[in-house]
Amino acid sequence: MQNTKLRKLIAIGMLGAISFILMLFNFPLPPFPAFLQVDFSDIPALMATLIMGPMAGIIVELLKNFLDWVFSGSPTGVPVGHLANFATSILFILPVYFVYRRLLNAKGLTLGLVVGTVTMAVGMSLLNYILFLPMYTYFLGMEKVTGPALYNMIVLGILPFNLVKGILLMALTLLLFRGMKGFIAKQQMVFKMK
DSSP: HHOOOHHHHHHHHHHHHHHHHHHTOOOOOSSSSSTTTEEOTTTHHHHHHHHHHHHHHHHHHHHHHHHHHHHHHHHHSSSSHHHHHHHHHHHHHHHHHHHHHHHHHHHHHHHHHHHHHHHHHHHHHHIIIIHHHHHHHHHHHHHOOOOOHHHHHHIIIIHHHHHHHHHHHHHHHHHHHHHHHHHHHHHHTTOOOO
16 A cells, blocks of 8 residues: 555656656747647646546646746746646546546547547636736736737637647547557556556
8 A cells, every 4th residue: 555655656756757848848839829839748647647546647737837837937927827737737637537437448538538628728718818818917017908809819829729739639648548558557457546
């Protein structure tokens, strides 16, 4: 029991570090605003979630964002972008986990990834409208974005960006899952997830 807890802590720490490193290799997608960046740091958190449960994935996401904030800082002085990244990640990984746990196969994972992508895209559109964009404008001392400009930013920028990001994450996850299916199943047994 003690050995399993220690292994779990070590695995979460390693996946958090890998996730942080992957977050450093972010890149913009040309048709979208430059502040929207794609990275593949959610994949280690998703692996942690599928193997050890949702709390492990949440801790990996917290660790990743905390480390990035400490090492990279924030243009607002407050980790608004990191909070937004954390929310984005949670909206992606949790639906994947809950759908996958019902089917425990590649079809369940694919369906979970689709649900996670849609949840992330719609959820972040709402959260950006209600919370994150107002926080950015407040902390940067900018004029509040309203009306058509806000609508365009959400509907033509943030929503499609998160759909594209989800599709990229989905493709890479399915590719990795195909090669790691046996390893994941073995680790689930070690951490008693089945």
